[in-house]
Amino acid sequence: MPQIFPRRANSLVSMALWGGAFGVVILILVAITIGSSAHDTGVFTTPEQPVPFSHEHHVSGLGLDCQYCHTGVEKSDFAGLPPTYTCMTCHSQLWTNAEMLEPVRQSLKRDEPIEWVRVHDLPDFTYFSHRAHVNNGVGCESCHGRVDEMPITSQRKPLTMQWCLSCHRNPEPNLRPSDKITTMGYDPAKDGIPGHELLERYAIRKDNLTECVTCHR
Amino acid sequence: MKRHDKHRPLLPPDLTHARLTERISNLVLRDPTPRSWFIALLVCGLLALMFFGALGYMFEVGIGLFGVNIPVAWGFPITNTIWWIGIAHAGTLISAVLLITRQPWRASINRFAEAMAMFAVVLAGAYPIIHLGRPWFFYYLLPYPNAMELWPQWRSPLVWDFFAIFTYLTFTATFMYMSLLPDLATLRDRASSWFGRVFYGTLAIGWRGSATHWARYEKANMILSSVAAPIVVAVTGIISLDLAVSIVPGYHFTIFPPYFVAGALFSGFSTVALLAVVLRSMFGLQDLVTRTHLDYLGRMMLVFALVVDYAYTQEMFFAWYSGEDYYRYVYIDRWTGPYAPAWWSMIVCNVVLVQLLWFRRVRRSPIAMLCLAITSDIGMWLERFQIVFTSTHADYMPSAWGEAWPTAWDWAVYIGSLGVFGVLLLVFVRIMPLISLHDMRGLIAKRNKGGNDG
Numbered sequence: 001m002p003q004i005f006p007r008r009a010n011s012l013v014s015m016a017l018w019g020g021a022f023g024v025v026i027l028i029l030v031a032i033t034i035g036s037s038a039h040d041t042g043v044f045t046t047p048e049q050p051v052p053f054s055h056e057h058h059v060s061g062l063g064l065d066c067q068y069c070h071t072g073v074e075k076s077d078f079a080g081l082p083p084t085y086t087c088m089t090c091h092s093q094l095w096t097n098a099e100m101l102e103p104v105r106q107s108l109k110r111d112e113p114i115e116w117v118r119v120h121d122l123p124d125f126t127y128f129s130h131r132a133h134v135n136n137g138v139g140c141e142s143c144h145g146r147v148d149e150m151p152i153t154s155q156r157k158p159l160t161m162q163w164c165l166s167c168h169r170n171p172e173p174n175l176r177p178s179d180k181i182t183t184m185g186y187d188p189a190k191d192g193i194p195g196h197e198l199l200e201r202y203a204i205r206k207d208n209l210t211e212c213v214t215c216h217r
Numbered sequence: 218m219k220r221h222d223k224h225r226p227l228l229p230p231d232l233t234h235a236r237l238t239e240r241i242s243n244l245v246l247r248d249p250t251p252r253s254w255f256i257a258l259l260v261c262g263l264l265a266l267m268f269f270g271a272l273g274y275m276f277e278v279g280i281g282l283f284g285v286n287i288p289v290a291w292g293f294p295i296t297n298t299i300w301w302i303g304i305a306h307a308g309t310l311i312s313a314v315l316l317i318t319r320q321p322w323r324a325s326i327n328r329f330a331e332a333m334a335m336f337a338v339v340l341a342g343a344y345p346i347i348h349l350g351r352p353w354f355f356y357y358l359l360p361y362p363n364a365m366e367l368w369p370q371w372r373s374p375l376v377w378d379f380f381a382i383f384t385y386l387t388f389t390a391t392f393m394y395m396s397l398l399p400d401l402a403t404l405r406d407r408a409s410s411w412f413g414r415v416f417y418g419t420l421a422i423g424w425r426g427s428a429t430h431w432a433r434y435e436k437a438n439m440i441l442s443s444v445a446a447p448i449v450v451a452v453t454g455i456i457s458l459d460l461a462v463s464i465v466p467g468y469h470f471t472i473f474p475p476y477f478v479a480g481a482l483f484s485g486f487s488t489v490a491l492l493a494v495v496l497r498s499m500f501g502l503q504d505l506v507t508r509t510h511l512d513y514l515g516r517m518m519l520v521f522a523l524v525v526d527y528a529y530t531q532e533m534f535f536a537w538y539s540g541e542d543y544y545r546y547v548y549i550d551r552w553t554g555p556y557a558p559a560w561w562s563m564i565v566c567n568v569v570l571v572q573l574l575w576f577r578r579v580r581r582s583p584i585a586m587l588c589l590a591i592t593s594d595i596g597m598w599l600e601r602f603q604i605v606f607t608s609t610h611a612d613y614m615p616s617a618w619g620e621a622w623p624t625a626w627d628w629a630v631y632i633g634s635l636g637v638f639g640v641l642l643l644v645f646v647r648i649m650p651l652i653s654l655h656d657m658r659g660l661i662a663k664r665n666k667g668g669n670d671g
Contacts, residue, residue, distance in 0.1 A: 004405075004414045005423075013422045028361070036364050161365035 041158035047117040050103045060148035066182040077129040084108045127217045136202045137175035148184040168209040229504040241650045242407045264636020271629035280350040282626040289621030294348035299601045301341035307485025308334020313445030322513045324656040325505045330489045331393040336641040342382045374458045381455040398424045399655040453481040467547040467608025476528035483521035484597035490514040491590035494583045508581040515580030522571040559603045566596025
């Protein structure tokens with residue numbers, strides 16, 4: 001009876017066994033890498049907006065404060081998008097014929113809000129409050145990045161639970177005094193008042209921050 | 218033992234290595250499939266279809282199809298999990314513990330006992346996942362690095378459960394495959410078709426039966442068996458902690474782990490006896506799986522049934538001795554409440570009927586053993602049923618009491634799982650040697666004293 005298996009069959013088996021074991025490990029590593037990559041978390045996604053609004057121009061060029069437009073941020077869970085009237089405080093006088101601003105004028109004429117595309121979209125099962133954060137020492141920059149350097153707004157942080165928890169477990173290095181909340185380019189870990197003092201000043205209880213119900217209600 | 222063997226041999230006197238190999242491998246390779254096998258496969262196949270159909274519909278519609286609801290949140294799926302994992306236990310005990318203790322009667326039954334264990338664990342593992350409601354998130358139980366930085370709650374018995382079942386599955390699969398290796402090589406050498414040779418040859422991963430192979434095999438077998446002994450105790454013990462760690466009256470008993478292990482082994486040996494009776498008549502193996510084997514299985518059933526009965530008395534005693542109204546009421550409720558028929562039927566099966574096993578004539582009668590195996594399996598299922606249902610349906614606050622009754626879908630998934638088990642086992646015994654050739658050869662060699670032990 002001829003041999004059914006060639007000489008190399010034994011090495012093929014041990015290759016398959018070892019390959020399978022390593023394959024599983026590699027598969028897990030690949031899955032983790034993809035899962036935490038910008039592709040999956042949406043870091044650097046830059047959705048197209050109806051008007052190519054430049055935060056860079058308005059914030060660092062003109063020096064507008066965040067709250068000039070996002071008025072709800074201290075009082076509401078939602079930071080708020082400005083009504084067209086806010087745009088028109090200036091643009092009824094400036095660049096009144098600019099092609100780029102046509103949707104803004106149309107919005108005013110038809111009394112319909114501009115349909116901005118949300119850049120930072122959290123899942124519906126999370127509860128996030130802007131008010132809770134900005135009134136307790138978390139600056140805009142901590143989550144939104146250097147918007148003063150963004151000609152078109154993009155997402156800069158992964159917005160994963162891991163990322164939320166990195167601060168909820170250890171908030172001190174991310175706290176700023178209340179007058180620096182909207183400041184861009186401020187490093188809360190190095191500049192100003194040390195985090196542990198601010199933790200006391202804001203009366204933040206760290207053990208509450210990692211309760212499930214803090215973010216999932 | 219020796220003296221006993223002479224009167225009631227475990228092996229036919231004229232059985233030689235060659236004849237044994239010929240017979241068992243021909244069952245797989247040459248003999249026509251018995252008609253009863255096809256009938257059994259048809260019945261089990263239809264039940265298995267019902268299982269998958271019901272599950273498919275459950276995934277589509279949701280867990281509300283089942284009778285589970287607050288306060289009886291666990292219901293059928295967990296009852297079935299505990300039952301199936303219990304059945305799985307005897308397989309490991311036979312293949313490992315009886316190996317270490319050198320019991321000769323394990324040789325002809327260990328193969329299908331291992332297969333039984335393997336398929337029972339698969340089903341036991343399926344039920345908790347079915348029960349999750351959103352089964353596609355079952356992987357949350359795995360401690361894998363994730364973007365949520367969520368880890369399993371290590372203080373939860375449900376996580377221990379996951380690891381217990383997973384360990385058991387891995388172990389059983391490894392152990393069974395390893396003990397199959399020499400037999401797969403035999404089949405490879407005897408197969409006449411090219412496909413058969415490649416199929417068994419691939420599975421045999423190069424087993425040539427050299428002295429080195431056997432030395433390593435024996436070593437690995439002993440190591441795995443010694444690992445198995447604690448696993449036999451730990452897995453059902455851990456499953457029982459799902460209940461015992463809670464503070465629900467009727468669940469919260471410290472005797473649960475040993476009590477569940479004894480129950481597991483009782484139902485496991487009953488199922489082995491059941492399969493032994495069925496398979497020996499299906500494939501005509503009455504001289505290899507003898508009445509003496511049934512006798513030993515019956516003794517094991519009796520031993521563990523008596524431990525279970527003792528546990529019943531202890532459970533009742535401690536309910537009374539605790540002095541707690543709630544714990545005492547659990548028993549009043551079990552005896553007289555809405556689920557009382559389950560309790561009394563359990564007593565009939567597990568306490569009354571098993572006493573027949575004291576008689577040798579009963580233990581040596583295949584038909585009596587078949588009936589007792591079935592009643593014992595039913596009894597153990599009822600035990601799990603009444604523990605899961607009666608304890609939660611009326612615990613502390615009467616305002617929170619309620620009843621849960623299984624729906625048709627519950628039954629479909631339960632009865633269907635028997636079909637899945639049957640299909641897996643029937644296919645297994647058709648393509649694998651259902652009696653371990655090398656263990657039997659060892660037994661023959663031992664009988665021939667000093668004969669060659671190939």
